[in-house]
Amino acid sequence: MRALVVGGGIAGPATAMxxxxxxxxxxxxxxxxxxxDGAGSWFTISPNGLAALDALGALGAVRELGVPSRHNVMAGATGRRLGVLPLGSPLADGTPALSFKRSELAAALRDEARDRGVEVRDDARVVAVHGTGEDASVTLADGRRLTGDLVIGADGIHSVVRAAIDPGTPRGRYVGLANFGGVTRGPATADSLPAESWYFVFGRRAFFGALPTPDGDVVWFVNVPRDAISQTERAATSDERWREILVDLAEADDGPFAGLIGDGRLELAADNTYDLPSVPVWHRGRVGLVGDAIHAPAPSSGQGASMALEDAVVMAASLAGSGDVEAGFVAFESARRARVEKIVALGARSSSAKTPTGLARMLNDAVMTLVFRYLVTERSQAWIFDHRVRLDPADRVRP
Ligand SMILES: Cc1cc2nc3c(=O)[nH]c(=O)nc-3n(C[C@H](O)[C@H](O)[C@H](O)COP(=O)(O)OP(=O)(O)OC[C@H]3O[C@@H](n4cnc5c(N)ncnc54)[C@H](O)[C@@H]3O)c2cc1C
Incomplete structure (x- = not known):
């Protein structure tokens, strides 16, 4: 059987493998x-996502690119520590949650897939999808048509495959935060940050995050509560100007961020952040979906990529365990829908805690400390991090 996988981000290569x-x-x-150009944001793959990579035998191929990220350490605008949230128990071989530059992880997964004999076509934009008959096909932007036995859309939150399955499908919802990210080479403040951890600050005017890397650099991001940034504003604003705006926002708080941003380089500017809460139709005929294309959580969830990796394993196990492609898609949906929608809902709550009307901004540091002590805890998050997906070596699809 031949599968056409649309999208070579995180879910695509993992699903192909x-x-x-x-x-x-x-x-x-x-x-x-x-x-x-290698630009873009960083994200964290938590143990549930790493275990999915391990189930594909692909963890070894990417592990060295990752920066250990054992905890999220939360602080208020005065620098007061609000709580520490462990990012799950390490895998049996000791691998803790790892943070990657998104573009580097995607490229490494594509390379690994290619090394295993998967055909990877770059510059191949899918513009139309067909798949209700005996086979499934896609049309590329250059007019060529490719045919297979099934199509899987791993083409992200603005998925054309999702729209082909259901023209009335929901679109991504702006979560009220514009995202910026960058890196600062060898700053003096690197040593003051908690080791192997993300340091998060609920600032007065924005939410900040920083991760020290083993070579002494610091990767950082800023979530700015505001309206979505238009194309016009983006085109009219230089990186230099964005950096000045971010430094200004950071100067409202104590802590390292004004210095880090002032001395750093912007690698992601003015990225509007979206989520996709609930998609009614997950598959039609021989066309299915995985990853952000069906369940994009807000970046604040820290789970989008991990869920995409889990999907890849569960999709293959579902197809192998079912009599035909459509039955496989039904099995996949029933295995995944409840979990992923719960995580998307959690991500929406985390995002609203960063916006000015959000709960966190109204609460004082003392109450936030209680939230992180009693509500958002290692135990309360265990269902996310401890989840394990598996692919049985005996799982084979019927020819
Ligand atoms: C700023 C930010 C921070 C994040 N932080 C985290 C985090 O800490 N932890 C976490 O787990 N997740 C995080 N996420 C979410 C994570 O990036 C996504 O959930 C993950 O990338 C989803 O993978 P995907 O492969 O489904 O989609 P994507 O990574 O979006 O990949 C989709 C791919 O499809 C391609 N494509 C699109 N349309 C077409 C088409 N028509 N034809 C062919 N190809 C197409 C795109 O070019 C892209 O390569 C974050 C996201 C953002 C934006």
């Missing part, structure tokens, strides 16, 4: 040209 493991041929169609 998982399908290959159950005996399918998989082709990845990625809209972007090969290469890229």
């Amino acid at each position: 998982a399908l290959q493991a159950i005996g399918m041929d998989a082709v990845i169609l990625e809209a972007r040209p090969a290469g890229g």
Whole structure:
């Protein structure tokens, strides 16, 4: 059987490798040209996502790119510590949660898939999808048509595959935060940050995060509560100007961020953040979906990429365990819907805690300390981090 996987981000390569493991041929169609400038944001893959990579035998190929991120350490605008949230128990081999530059992890996963014999086509934008008959096909922007036995959309929150399955499908919802990210080379404040941890500050005018890397640099991001940034505003604002605005926001608080941003380089500017709470139709005929294309949580959840990796494994196991493609998609949905929608809802609550009308901004530091001591705890989050997906070596799809 031949699967056409649309999207070569996180879910796409992982799904292609998982399908290959159950005996399918998989082709990845990625809209972007090969290469890229390596810019973009960082994210964390928690143990549940790392375990999914491990189930695909792909963790070893990417582990060295990751920066250990054992805890989220939360502080208020005065620098007062509000709480520490462990990011799950390490895997059995000791691997803790790892943070990656998103573009580097995606490229490494594509390389790994390619090394395993998966065909990866760059510069292959899918513009139309067909798949209710005996086979499934896609049309590329250059007019070529490719045919397979099934199509899986791993094409992110603005998925064309989702829209092809259901023209009335919901669109991404702006969560009220614009995102910026950057890196500062060898700052003096690196040593003052908690080691192998993200340091988060609920600032007076924005939410900040920083992660020290093993080579002495600091990766950081800023979530700015505001209206979505228009194309016009983006085009009219230089990186230098954004940095001045961010420094100004950070100067309202105590802590390292004004200095880090002032001395750093912006790698992600003016990115509006979206989520996708509940998608009514997950599949139609021989066309299905994985990753952000069906359940994008707000970035604040810290789970989008981990869920995308879990999806890849569960999709392959569901297809292998079912009599046909459609039954496989039904099994996948019933295995995944409740979990992913619960995580998306949690992400929406985390985002609203960062916006000016949000709960966190109205509460004082003392109450926030209680929240992190009693409500948002290692125990209360265990259902997220301790979840494990598996692919049985005997799982094979019927030819
Ligand atoms: C700022 C930010 C911070 C985040 N932090 C975290 C975090 O800490 N932890 C976490 O787990 N998640 C995090 N996430 C979420 C995470 O990035 C996503 O959940 C994850 O990337 C989803 O993977 P995906 O493969 O489904 O989608 P994507 O990564 O969006 O990949 C989709 C791919 O499809 C391609 N594509 C799109 N349309 C087409 C088309 N028509 N034809 C062909 N190809 C197409 C795109 O070019 C892209 O390569 C964050 C997201 C953002 C924006």
